[in-house]
Amino acid sequence: MSGATQWVGTKPIVAGFRKWLREQIEEKTDVGLIAFAEKIVDDPYFQTLNWPTEVGNWLERDAKAEVTADEFRIFYSKYETVCKTGTVITKDDIATVSRMNVDDMKTSVLEGRLGEICEKRLRPQFPMAYAWPALLAAATDLIDISDVRNPSRTNLFVALVGPAGTGKSQAIEQSCYLLGVHAHELMSGSIEGLLARLGDCGGTALVSPDELLHLLGKAQITNASFATVLSSLFYKDERELTVAQRKVVKFHGRLSLVGGLVDETFGDGFGSSTTFGLYDRFIFGECPTGFNLLFRPINGPREFELDPDPMHSKKLRRPVISPDVWEARDEIVKKENIKARILELGIRAATICAAFDGREKLNAVDLEPAWAMARYQHLIRKRLVPNPGKNSEAQASHKILSYLETHAPDGKFLPRRDVLKASGAYPEFGPVVCDRVINHLIGCEELEQGAPDGARSGTRGPQKQYIRLAPKMEIVNAPGEPAGN
Numbered sequence: 462m463s464g465a466t467q468w469v470g471t472k473p474i475v476a477g478f479r480k481w482l483r484e485q486i487e488e489k490t491d492v493g494l495i496a497f498a499e500k501i502v503d504d505p506y507f508q509t510l511n512w513p514t515e516v517g518n519w520l521e522r523d524a525k526a527e528v529t530a531d532e533f534r535i536f537y538s539k540y541e542t543v544c545k546t547g548t549v550i551t552k553d554d555i556a557t558v559s560r561m562n563v564d565d566m567k568t569s570v571l572e573g574r575l576g577e578i579c580e581k582r583l584r585p586q587f588p589m590a591y592a593w594p595a596l597l598a599a600a601t602d603l604i605d606i607s608d609v610r611n612p613s614r615t616n617l618f619v620a621l622v623g624p625a626g627t628g629k630s631q632a633i634e635q636s637c638y639l640l641g642v643h644a645h646e647l648m649s650g651s652i653e654g655l656l657a658r659l660g661d662c663g664g665t666a667l668v669s670p671d672e673l674l675h676l677l678g679k680a681q682i683t684n685a686s687f688a689t690v691l692s693s694l695f696y697k698d699e700r701e702l703t704v705a706q707r708k709v710v711k712f713h714g715r716l717s718l719v720g721g722l723v724d725e726t727f728g729d730g731f732g733s734s735t736t737f738g739l740y741d742r743f744i745f746g747e748c749p750t751g752f753n754l755l756f757r758p759i760n761g762p763r764e765f766e767l768d769p770d771p772m773h774s775k776k777l778r779r780p781v782i783s784p785d786v787w788e789a790r791d792e793i794v795k796k797e798n799i800k801a802r803i804l805e806l807g808i809r810a811a812t813i814c815a816a817f818d819g820r821e822k823l824n825a826v827d828l829e830p831a832w833a834m835a836r837y838q839h840l841i842r843k844r845l846v847p848n849p850g851k852n853s854e855a856q857a858s859h860k861i862l863s864y865l866e867t868h869a870p871d872g873k874f875l876p877r878r879d880v881l882k883a884s885g886a887y888p889e890f891g892p893v894v895c896d897r898v899i900n901h902l903i904g905c906e907e908l909e910q911g912a913p914d915g916a917r918s919g920t921r922g923p924q925k926q927y928i929r930l931a932p933k934m935e936i937v938n939a940p941g942e943p944a945g946n
Contacts, residue, residue, distance in 0.1 A: 555927065556873035563844070565749035566590040566837050572814040572830040575600060578764045582639055583632065586757055590746035591632040593834075594619045597744070598719035599636040599644070600813050602667040603765065605776035606698070606715050613782050613823075615813050616665070617806070618695065618739075619719040620673055622727060622845060623748025628756065629721030630671055635759045637669075641766035644669035644719070648676070652687045653702050656712035664776075666714040673720030677730035691718075692738040724748070725885050728848030728860060740847045741802045744810075744834075747841055777816040780823045782808070789825035793832060799839045806838060807831035853890050857898045860886040862907065865930050874911050874927035899928065906931050 566589040571579055575596060583592035598619040606615075621629040637644050644667045649655035655676075659666050670676045676687075686702075694700060694716045702710045722730050724747070731740050790804045808823075811831035815823045844867065848859045864884035869875050881887035881895050890898075902908040909931040 556869040556871075556875050562750045563747050565752075566593060566746060567833060569833040570810075570830050570837065572811065572827075573818040575814050575817045576830070578639060582761070582764065583635060586635075586755070587628050587632045588746075588749050588752050590749060591621050591623075591628060592636070594744050594746040595621060595632040595636040595719060596639070597810050597813055598633070598667065598669075598717055599640045599642045600817065601715075601717040602642045602644070602665045603640060603777050604665060604813065604816055605778050606664060608779065611779050611781060613779050613812050614696065614715070615779060615809055615816070616695065616715045616717040617719075617809060618691075618717070618743045619746070620730075620743050621719075621721045621746045621748075622724050623721075623752075624725075625723055626754060627748045627752060628754040629748075631754075631756060633669055633671075633719055633721070637667075638759050639764045641763045642667060646671060648672075652690045653710050656690075656700060656702065657710045659712055659714060659716075661711060662714040664714060665717065667717045667719065669719050671720060673718075673722045674726050674730045676718070676720065677722075677732075688739045691716075692742060695742045727845055728856070728863075728885075729889075731845075731847035732849075732856070741800070742806075744806050744838065745841050745845050747845065777819075778821075780812060780815040780820050782812065783822055783824045785825040786823060786828065789828060793835075797836075797839075799835055803838045803842075804832070804835045807833075807835035810834055853894050854898050854901075857886045857890045857894055858902060860884040860889075861895075861898065861902070862930070865908075865928070869929055872929060872932055874929040877910070877926040877928045880928060903928075903931075 568580070568589060570589070570593055571577075576593075579589075579592050579596050583596060587595075598617050601616050604615045621632060623629060633644070636642075645659065646669055647655055647658055648670050649658060655668070659668070690700060690702070694712075698713060698715050700712045702712075786808060790801065790808065793799055793804060794801050808828070808831055811828055812823055814830070815827065820827075846863060848856050848863075861880060861884055864880055865875065868883075877899065878887075881899075886895050886898075899908060903910055907930070908928050911927045911929070
């Protein structure tokens with residue numbers, strides 16, 4: 462590092478300084494940090510630590526190779542507590558641990574006859590984020606797919622996400638009842654077993670495993686084909702798999718999925734194997750803040766029912782999608798930076814609604830509810846993020862960082878213990894893994910650790926520790942110095 466380099470900002474990262482101290486113990490080398498030493502003496506942030514001026518003097522001497530290894534060890538031992546504890550923080554620096562406010566899906570997503578059913582029969586009891594996606598999923602089983610000349614697809618993958626006891630399963634059950642739909646409540650141990658149970662159904666197939674984590678958890682097993690096969694069935698109606706003893710499993714049908722997922726286990730269901738396709742294919746509905754379920758059993762007649770005799774049963778015809786629909790989608794991709802696949806989910810929902818209304822064609826002017834749905838999906842994906850970690854340390858790291866990014870994005874501190882518990886990292890991975898992960902994140906300057914002002918003196922027992930996302934320190938070159946030095 463060049464001596465002309467300037468450290469910009471009044472809150473350098475203590476973890477980085479501690480790392481430098483460790484390096485100095487291991488190898489006594491001149492790293493040219495005289496400018497950094499001078500900055501420390503004048504920096505208001507370091508003054509809050511009550512570090513004496515000897516710190517700066519010591520660093521200047523060390524940069525000139527005037528400090529012996531033994532003297533350095535004495536110095537390091539003297540300030541080790543400060544290095545470990547990190548920043549001195551006040552009450553104003555500490556955020557409150559709370560669940561982030563989640564808004565309900567807007568009623569502007571509702572459309573046509575199906576929207577009326579949702580508003581009239583489901584909304585009095587369930588939030589819109591549960592009622593509308595669940596009803597759309599149930600409706601997929603009523604669409605006629607026999608016309609191979611019509612390429613439009615209406616199958617959906619739906620996940621209702623929220624705390625236990627908020628009505629995820631009830632919303633799905635009542636949606637199926639209202640539309641006279643039978644969902645396959647299958648909980649297979651493999652994708653091969655699931656498709657073998659469904660077999661050659663030839664038409665639509667709605668699978669509702671109730672707890673979606675059971676199904677998605679299989680996708681996290683090493684070398685499991687669950688995620689890739691489900692992803693392909695979002696666009697294809699046939700799949701042939703070879704299992705043990707060369708047995709062939711054939712599936713023919715249009716698969717839709719719907720189920721509930723407890724919010725704390727979202728990253729467990731949508732893990733590393735789902736980040737490259739399956740996650741993008743799901744419609745999510747998240748329980749809004751403050752919702753309390755007041756359960757009532759379903760009553761009243763069904764809103765739709767097919768004739769049980771397949772010879773007389775008449776499913777709903779899919780409309781033809783006008784070319785201007787795709788042009789409108791492309792325009793929103795450019796203007797609002799929403800992924801094309803998220804907009805496609807809205808178009809599929811609009812196609813289902815058009816089929817219920819008996820419309821023969823879906824035009825761009827009909828798509829405002831579809832775009833409202835897509836905007837909700839775009840927003841909710843900022844909170845419901847898959848966990849890309851492939852081992853326990855990576856998964857725990859993702860949980861901790863994601864929690865801090867959600868609950869303390871403004872650089873405030875949160876109690877270390879509360880973060881580990883609320884993020885789900887502690888109960889899943891245990892204290893040993895969590896402590897190791899946090900120490901590594903501090904060492905890598907992803908996290909910063911702090912202690913309340915005055916906590917170092919006159920107290921007994923372990924001090925309460927706080928962590929936050931480490932402030933990013935910008936390094937700029939002095940005038941005339943080449944970039945990158």
